[in-house]
Amino acid sequence: MRYVLASGSPRRRELLVRVIPEFDIIPAVSEESPESCEPSEIVKELSFQKASEIFYKVLTDSGDGLVVIGADTVVSYNHEVLGKPQDEPDAARMIGMLSGREHDVYSGVTCFYSHNGEVRNFSFTECTRVHVAKMTQEEIKEYARSGEPLDKAGAYGIQGLFSRYITGIEGDYYNVVGLPVAALYRELKNHSLI
Amino acid sequence: MRYVLASGSPRRRELLVRVIPEFDIIPAVSEESPESCEPSEIVKELSFQKASEIFYKVLTDSGDGLVVIGADTVVSYNHEVLGKPQDEPDAARMIGMLSGREHDVYSGVTCFYSHNGEVRNFSFTECTRVHVAKMTQEEIKEYARSGEPLDKAGAYGIQGLFSRYITGIEGDYYNVVGLPVAALYRELKNHSLI
Numbered sequence: 001m002r003y004v005l006a007s008g009s010p011r012r013r014e015l016l017v018r019v020i021p022e023f024d025i026i027p028a029v030s031e032e033s034p035e036s037c038e039p040s041e042i043v044k045e046l047s048f049q050k051a052s053e054i055f056y057k058v059l060t061d062s063g064d065g066l067v068v069i070g071a072d073t074v075v076s077y078n079h080e081v082l083g084k085p086q087d088e089p090d091a092a093r094m095i096g097m098l099s100g101r102e103h104d105v106y107s108g109v110t111c112f113y114s115h116n117g118e119v120r121n122f123s124f125t126e127c128t129r130v131h132v133a134k135m136t137q138e139e140i141k142e143y144a145r146s147g148e149p150l151d152k153a154g155a156y157g158i159q160g161l162f163s164r165y166i167t168g169i170e171g172d173y174y175n176v177v178g179l180p181v182a183a184l185y186r187e188l189k190n191h192s193l194i
Numbered sequence: 195m196r197y198v199l200a201s202g203s204p205r206r207r208e209l210l211v212r213v214i215p216e217f218d219i220i221p222a223v224s225e226e227s228p229e230s231c232e233p234s235e236i237v238k239e240l241s242f243q244k245a246s247e248i249f250y251k252v253l254t255d256s257g258d259g260l261v262v263i264g265a266d267t268v269v270s271y272n273h274e275v276l277g278k279p280q281d282e283p284d285a286a287r288m289i290g291m292l293s294g295r296e297h298d299v300y301s302g303v304t305c306f307y308s309h310n311g312e313v314r315n316f317s318f319t320e321c322t323r324v325h326v327a328k329m330t331q332e333e334i335k336e337y338a339r340s341g342e343p344l345d346k347a348g349a350y351g352i353q354g355l356f357s358r359y360i361t362g363i364e365g366d367y368y369n370v371v372g373l374p375v376a377a378l379y380r381e382l383k384n385h386s387l388i
Binding site (some may be wrong): 004018019102128133156160161163164165166167168170171172173174181182183185186 | 209212322327335352354355357358359360361362363364365366367370375376377379380
């Protein structure tokens, strides 16, 4: 079995090791806009695009045994879907919105694989609720300046300095980091792919 | 302000960095048995013992500005308190007990500090509920053999290979790793110690 992660995120790479010890990394490059506006559908669509792009790029005649995994994560608060912030002020705006409240983090995962010469795929999503402590204006600015927010959906990383403001979650922690580890393990096992 | 962590756990050290950038590490050595049998009281007692041992060891005449932090973590399932497993079979027993069920993880933290020549302390506990997927006998044995369980309360590390079996939590993730980061940050701030 050859596994490929269709994402360049170092956090997803670290997490996937816990499910599959060895895999290749080929980040998807296409940036398509999702048609849906529901967070659970957006992440499913985008993970599907990433996985299918890389699957058809890598697929050879002897396609059996290839498994490509795509994933996407967004933060959702009060019907607004937060992706990565554009700059420091945008990061401060997002963090200020999340401060003292709870929000949802959605990850979508799609696996493309071939079975007896036939291409198959499945997708799933996972949602985790996150509670953020009330932050002062100074704390918001300090975190926005820290450099952590810029490459992260919702402008924060649960695994970094921001952990001091996260009072609790409901659901899978790794889903917030960017890959729902337990659900992915279960799904790959159910499809006999590990 | 001089901060001292009274614990040799590499996981606690990594987590404390998110609250206090610089501190010394002086692990407590006394192994006293707790008087209580309630998990929230046990971790409070043991964290108190660790913090007080190191505080009085390090304290000098000019004691003002010294803050010593002690912490202890246990896993509680069905009125049984699980510490570290004795060996591989004991680890397999504990993991088998947690498989397919939910359990609670308690961390207790005590801070000893001096203020105007007077010694003060405060303690708090944090509880996180953890949901574990149903594991096969083979998965239980494989994890027990992995080397991860032996130095960990409840015989598992949420941050390691076991993450594939953790379907969700309710509460602070870092509390399960061994230090309730958000609560510690809040308490140190409330006591004007950071």
